[in-house]
Amino acid sequence: MQNDRTGESLLFLTDEQLRQGIEAMFFAYRGFTADPDRILEKYNYGRAHHRAMHFINRVPGTNVNNLLKILGVTKQSLNRVLRTLIQDELVTLKIGTKDRRERHLYLTDKGKSLEKQLSTAQSHRMREAYRRVGPDAVTGFKQVLEAMMDPKLQVTYKKLRSS
Amino acid sequence: MQNDRTGESLLFLTDEQLRQGIEAMFFAYRGFTADPDRILEKYNYGRAHHRAMHFINRVPGTNVNNLLKILGVTKQSLNRVLRTLIQDELVTLKIGTKDRRERHLYLTDKGKSLEKQLSTAQSHRMREAYRRVGPDAVTGFKQVLEAMMDPKLQVTYKKLRSS
């Protein structure tokens, strides 16, 4: 019987450890969204708007299909959000030159400004957390998160990293 | 000008690093909820039911107010969920003996069984992630998450740990 495969304790794999991880994810995600949520409320937007803006900013000129894959929602759901963002002049569409069926999405200056506000707020909390725990903990944090992703999303995540 | 406070690089605090952390949280949370969601769908329950069952299981006999604090929703919202769980005989109420206004919540055997199913599915993914990255990464993972929580939730989280 081998309880200790490589000489290291496997105590970190107990049910209690796993339950703690689950609860940590739950409570931390609340903190993670709290600051942007407060800003979004002032403008009558929601998390869905934030997510769309984040990734349009991250991948300027993305088409709708690609954004759908990243966000993991239906086109009807995304369309509702995009419609308001375009109406409010935070996002612009450009029809593709190569394939004119495609709509390429960009943030306007106004959109960039709000996105900056949101990401600053969200980053601030994460920066503080990072600073408190140090670089090694941050490395571990990202490794676990990456390992928890669905394989397809892991690919998406890595593509974003290297772009 | 001091870019290197304690001799360690502060490269882990760049905007790019923070953005990666934000996206990792977003994608990982999808994976985190994916497995339970699939099970819940079969029973026509949602994430709200899962969360309630998780913490009732975790703190058997909790009263409604305490559960509200943990979950961070309104009593009306929680009540809707509790009503269906009680109707379906997954949860039982016991009126407090000391303070008879209070309702103490417990999972029934049926409730425990479903909760077990859900937590097993969710733990399985986390266990795999933990196993792949090793104990040091797991420590870092939890440290960052804990540092990202709102102070009050951090207290709640710690209380659950030590109970």
Place this chain on the structure above:
DNA sequence: TTGGAATGTCAACAAGACTGACGTAAAATA
């Protein structure tokens, strides 16, 4: 005995997700 706390419940509403169906334009292909 009265005030306030804990709880439940009704109603109305909104965000944000979903499915299904349909339409249009453009590209790809047979």
Place this chain on the structure above:
DNA sequence: TATTTTACGTCAGTCTTGTTGACATTCCAA
């Protein structure tokens, strides 16, 4: 050239989960 597929938009309807506000009940404690 004709047909099919792709990309996108939109209308309609539904569901879950959250919200506020109002009101009733029970009952502890001052």
